Amino acid sequence: MSAATGVGAVLAERRASGRGALVGYLPVGFPDLATSVDAAVALVENGVDVLELGLPYSDPVMDGPVIQAATQQAIAGGFRLRHGFEAVAAVRARVDAPVLLMTYWNPVLQYGVERFADDLVAAGGAGLITPDLIPDEAGLWLAASERADLDRVFLAAPSSSPARMRQTVEASRGFVYAVSTMGITGARADVDLAARSVVARLRDGGAENACVGIGISTADQVREVLEYADGAIVGSALVAALAEGGVSAAAATAARLASGVVA
Numbered sequence: 001m002s003a004a005t006g007v008g009a010v011l012a013e014r015r016a017s018g019r020g021a022l023v024g025y026l027p028v029g030f031p032d033l034a035t036s037v038d039a040a041v042a043l044v045e046n047g048v049d050v051l052e053l054g055l056p057y058s059d060p061v062m063d064g065p066v067i068q069a070a071t072q073q074a075i076a077g078g079f080r081l082r083h084g085f086e087a088v089a090a091v092r093a094r095v096d097a098p099v100l101l102m103t104y105w106n107p108v109l110q111y112g113v114e115r116f117a118d119d120l121v122a123a124g125g126a127g128l129i130t131p132d133l134i135p136d137e138a139g140l141w142l143a144a145s146e147r148a149d150l151d152r153v154f155l156a157a158p159s160s161s162p163a164r165m166r167q168t169v170e171a172s173r174g175f176v177y178a179v180s181t182m183g184i185t186g187a188r189a190d191v192d193l194a195a196r197s198v199v200a201r202l203r204d205g206g207a208e209n210a211c212v213g214i215g216i217s218t219a220d221q222v223r224e225v226l227e228y229a230d231g232a233i234v235g236s237a238l239v240a241a242l243a244e245g246g247v248s249a250a251a252a253t254a255a256r257l258a259s260g261v262v263a
Contacts, residue, residue, distance in 0.1 A: 007050055007098045007126050007151050007174035011209045011230050014049060020226030022261050023211055024048035024254060025102065025235035026242065027056055027067065028087045029074030036074075037090045039242050042251035044095040047258025050231065051091065052129060055084045055103040066236040070243060081107055085123040092124035100153065100174070102129040105141075113140045117148040127151025127174055134164075135171035142171060153177050156202055156210075158194040166205045175209035175230060176202050199229050222260030232260070 014021045024043040028036050040051055056071035056079045088099050101120065108116045108128070120128070127150040133141065135154055145152045151174030156165055158179070168176055178198040195212045202210045212225045213233030225232040234257055241253035 007100065007153075008209060010049055010098055011175060011211075015230060019261055020229065021049040021211070021231035022047055022222060022254075022258050023050045023052060023213070023231045023233040024238055024257075025052040025054060025067075025213075025233065026238060026250070027054040027071045027074055028084050029056055029077060029079035030070040030239070030242070031073060032077055033079075033083050033087065035242075035247060037087050037094075039247045039250045040087070040091045040099075041094045042247050043238065043254045044091075044097045046251045046254040047261065048254050049097060049261075050126075051097055051099045052102045052233070052235070053084065053087055053091070053099060054235075055081060055101060055107060057104045057107060064236055066240050066243070070239050081111055085119050085125075088120070088123040088125045098126035098151075099124070100126050100129050100151065102131070105130055105133040108141070113144045114147075117144040117150060120150060121148050125150070127153065129153040129155075129177060131155055131177075135167045138171065145173070151175075155179050156198055158198055160198075160201075162201070162205075165201050169202060169205040169207045172207070175211045176207050177233070178202060178210050178212045178229065179214050195225065196228055216257075219257055219260030222257050223262065226261060232257075 011021050026036060026040050030036050040053060056074040084101055091099055152172060153174050154168045154172045155177045156168045178195060199210045209230045211231030211233050212229045216222060216225060216232050216234050217237035222232040238250055238253055242250040
């Protein structure tokens, strides 16, 4: 994997310069495919270091209301899984930032795990975030991602046992996604203090890179998270901005959040 596409290389580069990374999420196809690509590009142009592009899914059990509404609109607008690869390729043609697809596992299985890995590589993608896939059920993806040289990001929650933490660290590549609160995603006034504990436990388990997501919506929260984590992940705040004010509003929100990433 080239330095241009690998998430770990970007996180290491940011760490070497004395700062953390801002990771931004948007769903593919919202409000339409072309605009979702424009918005993703705008995030990178306004301070986002790593992109997560979500694949809309008919049963988004782990998403909050803002993201659910956006993904349902994308599906209603005709989203197909191939659009995810098209979006990655279109974004990568315009900006040099790693792009991870975030997806529930069933669409990958239905598409074909090996085929999915090959098409993601061809599009210039960095890897996958799989929120509903646990490492001990991920044999097919572990093998495919290893062969294709793709990052694989698994989630660790406050409820994860020490054994599960170690297993997640060993299986992950790129970073481990530390979930700061239990339940669905969505911006919250305060980032849960449990995030610090999750990251500390991941470090104890040998994690080189840990990024915190779920609940971050302000520059102050980004700054707070980057005191102990390698990256701050923002989703709902960016999706809400895109929904309410279009690409320019998403760009302005990214720039505001990026002001919390200080050297």
